Amino acid sequence: MFSCAGFTKKMNSFSFIFFILVPHTISVGRCHDISLSICWMSKDGALERQQGNIWLNDTALKSIRKVGKVTSLTVYPAVEHKLTLRYGGSVQTWTVAVTPRTKSIKVRGRQKPLEHPTNTTKGFLDLLGPTEVFACENGTLFFHQDENFFLATGHSLHLPVKLSSRSSSMLLVSWVSNSPAAGLSHTVTLYHAELGSYNLLSADTATRDHYRFTALDSCNPYVACVEVAGTQSFICLSTLTDPDIPRYFEVTSWNSSSISLAWECPENHKFSSFLITAFFLNGTEHLTEEVPFWSTGDAFVFTLSDLQPCSRVKFGLQTVCQAGLGSRYSKMVLNDGNSDLSNIETLRQISSGPHNYTLWWEVRNTSSVSMFRVYHEGVPQGTTFITNYTVGGLEPCQQYQAKVEALCGESVLMDAKTVTAQTGSCGVSELTYRSNNPPAPWIPVTTQQPAVAHLYELSLENGTVIQSSCVPDTEVHLQGLEEGKTYILNVWEDCERTLESERSYLLKDGANVSFVRAAERHQDLDAHPSSSALSMVLPWSLPDDLKDDWSEPRAKMEKILKHKLQELLKDFKEPVRVELIAVLPADEPDNTKIQFMSFDASMTREDVPLPAEQQLDYISSLNVANITVADGVIHWDGPDLCASTKRTLCPINSLCINTLGSYTCECRHGKYDVNSVLEPALASHPACNEKGLFSQCLDNLMMGGIAKPYLTSYVGGKVNVKLNDGRCAVDETAMFYHFHTSRKLSKCGTEKRVNKSHIEFQNILSVTLTKEQPISRRGLKVVWKCVYPRHHIRNAKVNVNMQWFVSSSLVELNSSLQLTLTMNLYRDDSYTSEYKNTMFLGLEDTLFFQVALQTNSSFASGLLLQVESCWATESTDPQDTVQGVFLQDSCPVDNTFHWLSVNGLAQSSRFSIQMFTMPKGLPLYFHCLANICAHDENCTKNCTSQLRRKRSVSQGKRAAVVSAGPLVVNTRVKSGVQHTYWAEHMTLIFFVAGSIGILGITVLAVSATKAIMIYYERLQHK
Secondary structure (H helix, E strand, C coil): CCCHHHHHHHHHHCCCCCCCCCHHHCCCCCCCCCEEEEEEEECCCHHHHCCCEEEECCEECCCCCCCCCEEEEEECCCCCEEEEEEECCEEEEEEEEEECCCCEEEEEECCCCECCCCHHHHHHHCCCCCCCCCCCCEEEEEEEECCCEEEEEEEECCCCEEEEEECCCCEEEEECCCCCCCCCCEEEEEEEEECCEEEEEEEEEECCCEEEECCCCCCCEEEEEEECCCCCEEEEEEEECCCCCCEEEEEEEECCCCEEEEEECCCCCCCCEEEEEEEEECCCCCEEEEEEEEECCCCCEEEECCCCCCCEEEEEEEEEEEECCEEEECCCEEECCCCCCCCEEEEEEEEEECCEEEEEEEECCCCCCCEEEEEECCEEEEEECCCEEEECCCCCCCEEEEEEEEEECCCEEEEEEEEEEECCCCCEECCCCECCECEEECEECCCCCCCEEEEEEEEECCCCEEEEEEECCCEEECCCCCCCCEEEEEEEEEECCCEECCCEEEEEECCEEEEECCCCCCCCCCCCHHHCEEEEEECCCCCHHHCCCCCHHHHHHHHHHHHHHHHHCCCCCCCEEEEEEEEEECCCCCCEEEEEEEEECCCCCCCCECCHHHHHHHHHHHCCCCEEEECCEEEECCCCCCCCCCCCCCCCCEEEEECCCCEEEEECCCEEECHHHCCCCCCCCCCEEECCCEEEECCCEEEEEEEHHHHHHHHCCCEEEEECCCCCCCEECCCEEEEEEECCHHHHCCEEEECCCEEEEEEEEEEEECCCCCCCCEEEEEEEEEEEEHHHHHHCCCCCCCCCEECEEEEEEECCEEEEEEEEEECCCCCCCECCCCEEECCCCEEEEEEEEECCCHHHCCCEEEEEEEEEECCCCCCCCCCEEEEECCEECCCCCEECCCCCCCCEEEEEEECCCCCCCCCEEEEEEEEEECCCCCCCCCCCCCCCCCCCCCCCCCEEEEEEEEEEECCCCCCCEECCCCCCCEEEEEEEEEEECCEEEEEEEEEEECCCCHHHHHHHHC
16 A cells, blocks of 8 residues: 555655565666656546646647546656646646756746645545555645546656667567466557547557557657556556658768768658768777767758868768657668778789789779878888889798778878788799600799799690699609690799799790790790800899889890890891890809890791800900900990999889990889870980879860770770760870860860869770770770869969960051060070960079061061060059069169060060069069160160169050960979979879679779969968
8 A cells, every 4th residue: 555644754854755665676786767757647537527638748648547547647857848737617837847867846837736645635546556656756746636636747766667669660668567466467558649639549458567569650759558457557658759760871972171961851751850970080990079960951961061181071860850858869870971982992912923012902082092001011112192002022932911001191091901912933944855855854943932832734736735733843754745746834833822933835846845935935945055045144133123024124124135135246147136035143143144045037937046156256256345255155244334323313113224334214014104295295214104194284285195005904905995975086106095185175075073172174085995806804994183173273363264375466656557566485595485385484494585576567677676674463464563573664673684685676575584483472474565666766775874764665656565474483393394283293093993784894093183282372371
């Protein structure tokens, strides 16, 4: 029985009251949530007789009741609730809330609630069993009490009914049953809000201590009630089903400073708002900051702007539902934002040599990646802008740990991946076979590596394999070979049977045996090679880049050495054809041995070797400097010019090759010299770019290209190359496919994209196999982008479409004769190379001017031209308030000004001045005021006097101003570089793997992006 005495004591003294409950109603060590409840009881239909009703947050509760039982409705405690009672013709309204920390109830309203129950109310509460919990037992306040009805509020920590779980379509309610009898039925009822009142949705019975309401609507308010068997309570919970998750959450656009996302509303279209959480990450995927944003309305879009450079952000999106003052959140839908765009998705080893391995990786987008840094065994090896890298100088048949980091800016880590790489073996050399000595021996190049195995394969000329096996020794016995048949013997090394070396080939054709290093080479050797082979020893060892038998630098070196021996033997008694056979380490340390074969060049149908001894005698007799012949070997005694100087002889990505008397610079393997297609060419040395890719973002011209050998090797045959939609042809040279287009979009199909911060121009080369090759499994697209940041250009007051201009002025000499004045700017004093585009010049450069009078009339042949004054501005306006004057009254006012012709004695004047800058650091425009003199006027000027006169002829009819420009002065760039609006030039190359049907298309994009303009930086500092 509920103790009224204890209850009254609490009301009077505000002390705690303790209830004795059965043991399983208490969870030891668990904090119970406080609950705020509205409690009422109506006897004999009193509420209906009085035409009464109860509203909670403007939703009627009249239908929620059990006759003769105490009804309670538990609501969300930490917010205010509006409670309204209509009873007996009067209406009263209160706001009710409970503070969970202090467990105090706050009530506001015109009628003050009572703290004590009446005797009638005590009688109602005495109906509760001794183990029942009155939901309003603590902090109880009574809003109304009479003999048939009471309404109260309060809280409890021991509510026997609770919401155990919920989802968007389900509510799981559980309760405590204190009755020991089995098989009792508990009544469960569910109400839902509709048209301002709670209406009965379902009613059922349960024999267990829980019940699951299913097939509910998401984001909907419900009231779940339980009438526990054997009790006098009807206990209800007000709750809200979870909202459905939002759909199709995706990134719609992004750039370096903002990300835009969009989504669609939940499936049932019910929501109150959306919560977007931005998760800021570092390069190791650790969370550094979490920022919430709220989105209301039905736009379903969100933009996070003002991002810091190199930011990595993921996003979470939740639907929020609010019913009255309670809120529920859906499960979070995640979106990677821009965090995975710079991730290294794939890292693997694609090739290896005995002394190197090559890594390749894939990145979805490299616009936020400035470079990749490669590590070998934890030691940095270098950086690259492209997605492959070769690590050299290694031992054969070894495993190594390699790591690649994607960096933004100087050193901000965006992502990192690690892979195990392995070098291969060195192969075998001097594979021989003699008919009278059946074993075929060879020399292993990889030494001191017990893991290396030797494998061989003997086949017929048609490819049929006869024998194949692994042998422990360095020779193989070939038995049962038939005379007259052609056999091919392949021997190679294998590192633990995982990486093979390149194979050495032995061709036996009847009784004649020949040894070749690769399938492409077919030089036949005599059965006794020692009598016809020539050897040359160089007093240096080869660098790692030249040890790869099939690299381009190695082929170039072999061509040079072959040509050197060919030159020595050009006057030999028989015509000689020299072939290089092998490049090997010599017996002497740090020396290199070159093996040649020489043949009678007059014999075109067969290879007839020439005796080596006679050729050696002939070479010895020549007495050529730095060449000696000893013990049947040619020795080069000259210095290694590539190693004998401390300064670097060759530019980046190129390799110095000794030409035996001089040196040459050749591009490293996989790099191609783009000098022949650049405008203008950079220097006499090669400009070596990976895959021959190059790009130039000029003023109104975009150029790009790629090496033909790379395309044919990658795609697998002869190719067709198309630029954009095919309206413009692709230029082709022996080494390159290249193009140059203007920024006029309609001309060649160039694509243009514009956002708030950048203007991007894009050109695409599509590469496919020719029709002669019907089977294709690889295609290629090469994308060039020129990206112009509008923000920096706008701040620098430079127009994106800034054009070079040369103004002409029309001067009327008389009513029948008009003359034209022009000014042109040149690169040097030869006056043959005129500036016609915006250029970058350095402060050390000299600018050459020519102001000229142009006329075809014989009546004007006696006229003369005088340049009176010249000045520079940072705008196209000659009357700009800020002027840099360097010629005034026909006299120089700058000590670098030099006349290159006599001013006033001809119809043109030439002069020069060293470049300079002006206060804002903007592009410079040059202007000159010129006068036209008659033949009897004195147009010359004596500038030796210290007193300079003011302008004297500036207002005459025959004076005019001519202009030219702009030129950009920058101390950080080389002179004569085509203007691209940026001082820093970076070429980024990235692969994006895709699939169209069964055809794998790889997109190779070259994004020529420019960073912050130097003159804008200078302006900011000022």
